Amino acid sequence: AVESPEVTSNKDGHFVVQYEVKFQRELQCGGAYLKLFKLESGTKPEDFTNDTPYVIMFGPDRCGTTNKVHFILRHQNPTSKEWSEKHFSSPPSVPYDQLTHLYALHIKPDNTFDILIDNKVEKSGSLLKDMEPPINPPEMIDDPTDKKPDDWVDNPKMEDPEAKKPDDWDEDAPKRIRDPDAKMPEGWLEDEPLQVADPSSVRPEDWDDEEDGEWTAPLVDNPKCKVGCGKWEAPMIDNPNYKGKWTPPLIDNPNYKGEWKARQIKNPDYFVDNAPHALSPINAIGIELWTMQSGILFDNIVVSRDMAKAKAFGEATWKVRHDIEDKQSGAASSKKKDKASSFINTIKEGFMSLSLSFQLSIVAIALSTMILMAYGFGRRSAKPTTKRKGGSKKDKGAAASSKDDKDKQEGAEGDDEAEDEQEGEGEG
Template sequence: MAAVHVPLWAVCVLRVALATVYFQEEFLDGERWRNRWVQSTNDSQFGHFRLSSGKFYGHKEKDKGLQTTQNGRFYAISARFKPFSNKGKTLVIQYTVKHEQKMDCGGGYIKVFPADVDQKNLSGKSQYYIMFGPDICGFDIKKVHVILHFKNQYHSNKKPIRCKVDGFTHLYTLILRPDLTYEVKIDGQAIESGSIEYDWNLTSLKKMEKSLAESKDWEQDEEDKPQDWEKHFLDASANKPSDWNSELDGDWQAPMLQKPPYQDGLKPEGIDKDVWLHQKMKNTNYLTEYDLSEFENIGAIGLELWQVRSGTIFDNFLITDSEEYAENFGKATWGETKGPEREMDDIQAKEEVKKAHEEDEKELLMGNFDGKESNFKRFHRRNEL
């Protein structure tokens, strides 16, 4: 039988068609978004969201998203979907965020929660699986968070990933693969990638196959396992990351290290029972032992963050198992409106400059210019914030 040659485009279409979309939100049905999203009432001072495309946009309707509306507030809102496990599958999380207020200090990240999260009481203390997206505060913090919840602890990525700091809409994509690799994209371009195990400093959680030492305090003729033997102990050398915010990221805990199985008869002298030496052996099986990127009960996505100055717009949320689908979705949403958005902003900026010049000339003719800062300078200083 002759070989059948399938066009590459047909293969790509088939792969996208087989994609599983767990959650997708574009806010294209007006105020009915309120039927899908739950505003937390945990704190009466939580800020509120509205649907808006902002002061400038590429498409007035397509660019509408959830916008923060009150300065100096915490925000907490979430949407639920059918629970799923990403075991053995790629997990792609994607959304757009726009800081048109020129963010000075505040979060622009999202959180993915277990299905049993209490939406009405959502707060900074609510357990989450994944926290992903930009965080900006002053000159020091301009980073993309990628925090994973694993073995009852939150682990932050070691590699610094710089976020976008301008006032335009940007597309953020996180890809977690079953082979324990990951990729972070901004505006469709790969910014960082690597090993989940090593880039989250999870190597201490590897399976330990063989011990070389046990406690010096045990007698040589002792046959039973000591009563004070514990399977895990705190990593005393671990330090809390300098930019860890307990209010936003949750309480930080030092990672737990796993002691090797107790082996009777292996009792070298001179080693304290809380200090352990292990033989460095190549272990090809430990990667499947800990499932570093698997989450069994994913069921909600939300915004739980703080902002000094409001105005951020969140849109085009997507959770899927297909990198191709996410790429195409990004092109069909952000890709179609990014150009017109910048054009509209450029037109508005030119109009504001012209208006500022006209007001300065009017002030000068009226003799009211002495001791005043020009409107032109005020306009530019505002846009530098």
């Protein structure tokens, strides 16, 4: 916080507060406000905290569903002497980028105000009509001592005490039932399986049951099941007899007295302030940050009674900076696109400069590599379509060929078993 020249009540004047904010990283959750307040006797700017009473709080805030430029006015009730916060009910949203932006609040002598972003009015309002809760409280209020009588009936309708559930009303009837009129389609085979062994499949000539396991033909869709196979069930339809839970019909309540409202009394704290634009004294400005990220910059804080001068100052300071940032941002984005385009063009030009035969060779090599990779991945992930029983003669022969080979194989098998156990534990 810092001390500033005092702004005293001026019923015929304007009030302007303006400042720049830059989020070097896009604001995800946080606020960057100014608080304008009165330094009490014996206090210093460095005593400023989150709990320091203020007159105006203004600035951007974004977090979750919140996205607005706050304008809060603390107003004192001249009758009760209590202070309360009055929030602008329709604030503008916060720009979503990393550029420097200029925020300004202009309060006018007719009790209207403007919120400007980058020297453009984004929202306007009235201190007398658009603040929540209102600046001026209601003249009449509910009597806090008034209580609704115990016998007060405020339900206009009631269940008919004379009504009885009809004898044919079945509360247990299901909402949907099997269609009693449906019939199994002609050609539906309940005893046929949906899949059968492929009759066109032939056992490979080099297949060895002892080495490769028992051979079985792969399964294919049963051609007899064009209409359907397996157990047939009728389709579900809405139950025409379904009625659900029975409840008595409603009738007019003979004891209904209407909606109860508390007795009205005069508001003891009632007042009328027709000039809320005449602010309480301000002689200090504090910056309040509420954020989980760094890189938030403030600059060029202005408190004035002349909106034209504040705008001119913004054009001479913020506008220059913003235009440079805007160009740099566009150039950086364009540079990334140019780099990507240049890389692609270089490859393209190099390829086109080769002879036709060399181009065809490169294409053939690329296609061959892709096919081999696809084949390799397919072999790795494919599931066997045949069942095997027993071990492999080739493996046994290789294991018995020499002691060294056997030791190597056993060591490899031990490693494989350890890997299988680890994979099993991982899957579990």
